Amino acid sequence: MALHNRVSAAELKQRLHEETFKRVTISFYQYAKIEDPQAFRDALYLSLFDLGVFGRIYVANEGINAQISVPEHNFEAFRDTLYKIDFLNGIRLNIAVDDDGKSFYVLKIKVREKIVADGIEDPTFDMSVRGKYLNAQAFNEMVDTTETIIVDMRNHYEYEVGHFEGAIEVPSDTFREQLPMAVDMLKDQKDKNIIMYCTGGIRCEKASAYMLHAGFQNVYHLEGGIIEYTNKAKSQNLPVKFKGKNFVFDDRLGERITDDIISECHQCGKPCDTHINCANDGCHLLFIQCEECAAKYNHCCSEACQTTHALPPEQQAELRKGIEKGLMFNKSRRRRNRV
The missing domain is CATH 3.30.70.100 (Alpha-Beta Plaits)
Structure with a gap:
């Protein structure tokens, strides 16, 4: 076969x-x-x-x-x-x-060359020397009882719709950029307790190893990421310290953790945390859109895309000729629109 x-x-x-x-x-x-x-x-x-x-x-x-x-x-x-x-x-x-x-x-x-693109070229980096696991209970106890820095190792558009209370955003849309940025942001706090977290654990585990490699001392990472934390916290009747929605990289584009809506529609500014891809096949920008704006702009990110999306399919295909493939499913916050 x-x-x-x-x-x-x-x-x-x-x-x-x-x-x-x-x-x-x-x-x-x-x-x-x-x-x-x-x-x-x-x-x-x-x-x-x-x-x-x-x-x-x-x-x-x-x-x-x-x-x-x-x-x-x-x-x-x-x-x-x-x-x-x-x-x-x-x-x-x-x-x-x-x-x-x-x-x-x-x-x-x-x-792939790596299971998560990290940009690490230092041959002395050792993935086996990584931070200590924290389960849901240990995570809650540490953030409640000690001076702890919580670091979100996800991209901006993930952090925007949901994150742990008090978590620091590393403001980038790529993991390879976030690693050195996290080191620089926390360079004066190498003796503090630092907890890295991500969606399922893969990025924060590597990030914890990178932080130790950079000289940090007390580095932890959340076992199983947000997904495992939420399942365990709910099954063990623990307080859920994650607020909002957990962005996921499949057709769901998010799973509801709490009822809190901490983000807003990128077009009108009303509270909303629903991600969609622009309906214009020449754009596919990932952005947040409320139901009213979805109806108003026909699921498009801008009036320009709405106009293009309304054209006959053959005209749309002609307009797409020469468009760089990299623009498809663009997730950069630099392309957020207010129309």
């Missing part, structure tokens, strides 16, 4: 819509040495395809990073498949907090 999808996106989405069973959205990662990422990728694709798994998985020499959905009736078989792989045996699986089962519609497994 082919080790990649050959069916159109439209047909795959229709098949997902017609499924009569439930799916579970899961994320997991593991830093580990993979000698032959391509061979590992191909074997994993065959195993997960047979189980009906959808999602996005990156494989590199340094490990694996996965965001997937699994048919509920195949969950145990999926878990057993992972546990048969030595470095994934017993791995923590982060179960989505707010899940409609429609997060992914196709399985994509790609070999």
